[in-house]
Amino acid sequence: MPSGVLEGPVAAMGSETGTIVLKTELEGKDEQGRPVLELALDAGLDELAAIRHQVERAGRALGLGPKALSDLCLAVDEAVTNIVEHAYGGKGGQVVLSLSATDDVVKVVLRDWGEAFEPQAVPMPDVDAPLDQRQVGGLGLFLMRQVMDSVCFNFDRHNGNQLTMIKRREGGKA
Amino acid sequence: MIVDTVDMMGRVPVTVLKAQGELDASSYQELIDVARQAYNEGTKHMVLDMSELTYMASSGLIALQSIAVMLRGEEPPDPEYGWSAFRAASHDRELGLQEHFKLVNPQPNVDRVLDLVGFKHYLAVFDDLEAAVASF
Numbered sequence: 001m002p003s004g005v006l007e008g009p010v011a012a013m014g015s016e017t018g019t020i021v022l023k024t025e026l027e028g029k030d031e032q033g034r035p036v037l038e039l040a041l042d043a044g045l046d047e048l049a050a051i052r053h054q055v056e057r058a059g060r061a062l063g064l065g066p067k068a069l070s071d072l073c074l075a076v077d078e079a080v081t082n083i084v085e086h087a088y089g090g091k092g093g094q095v096v097l098s099l100s101a102t103d104d105v106v107k108v109v110l111r112d113w114g115e116a117f118e119p120q121a122v123p124m125p126d127v128d129a130p131l132d133q134r135q136v137g138g139l140g141l142f143l144m145r146q147v148m149d150s151v152c153f154n155f156d157r158h159n160g161n162q163l164t165m166i167k168r169r170e171g172g173k174a
Numbered sequence: 175m176i177v178d179t180v181d182m183m184g185r186v187p188v189t190v191l192k193a194q195g196e197l198d199a200s201s202y203q204e205l206i207d208v209a210r211q212a213y214n215e216g217t218k219h220m221v222l223d224m225s226e227l228t229y230m231a232s233s234g235l236i237a238l239q240s241i242a243v244m245l246r247g248e249e250p251p252d253p254e255y256g257w258s259a260f261r262a263a264s265h266d267r268e269l270g271l272q273e274h275f276k277l278v279n280p281q282p283n284v285d286r287v288l289d290l291v292g293f294k295h296y297l298a299v300f301d302d303l304e305a306a307v308a309s310f
Contacts, residue, residue: 045200046200048200048231049200070283081232139235139236140231140233142232142290143231143287143290146290
């Protein structure tokens with residue numbers, strides 16, 4: 001169960017596929033009364049679409065425009081894919097997602113308890129290279145960095161991996 | 175994601191892959207598999223109709239790359255071995271726009287992903303399916 005100061009309804013969400021072992025959504029308000037979303041789930045690749053749709057719905061509630069919503073969903077999708085594929089070795093595992101916003105930025109935090117991820121070990125793709133000379137392995141991380149203004153990884157032996165991504169809101173209508 | 179195939183005739187036979195829905199890490203292999211089946215049945219030219227593809231992640235780019243490599247008559251690395259398989263596939267040939275694989279009508283968010291990674295330098299993008307088929 002995610003930590004944090006949350007108020008409001010707590011709804012246990014079912015799964016259309018039955019593959020989600022734990023999927024708990026908490027939507028409430030932060031100290032300034034802004035909506036926040038937290039999801040705790042056993043993430044696998046089959047859950048990616050559901051996660052994107054949850055984030056899109058929450059982002060819309062936060063007042064994000066279509067482009068910012070699209071960017072946010074892409075960044076979260078790539079991040080969760082990396083967690084499933086790399087941190088949890090393709091088997092999936094628990095992920096806690098938190099989404100919040102201020103007047104200036106939208107922030108998403110993802111936590112997992114898989115293998116430590118070292119972004120420095122992932123070579124940045126050469127997007128100017130010929131098609132089959134590309135190192136596609138870094139494309140997900142590359143896209144995350146392209147569409148978000150800040151992408152920050154932290155690994156803690158006790159508290160797990162934490163990825164924080166921030167996107168600035170343009171005139172409040174990003 | 176749903177992938178349908180339609181055979182069309184321009185100056186040469188062309189197989190159109192029509193992808194509908196969302197292309198992500200859970201579904202990109204399906205697109206590769208459909209393309210491979212068409213290739214094994216003799217298709218040499220393919221168009222991917224993206225007009226009803228509402229989302230594409232980096233795994234979709236892997237599918238596009240795999241199909242392009244396949245249609246050049248080369249064996250794409252098995253994505254099951256992970257992204258690192260593609261690093262092993264790199265070689266030194268200079269390549270321009272792919273002659274056997276083209277894209278049609280990507281939606282704005284999909285088009286943006288293609289732009290961000292520079293794929294449009296290597297995969298021609300058409301607004302119109304008939305024009306894409308006629309371009310081979």
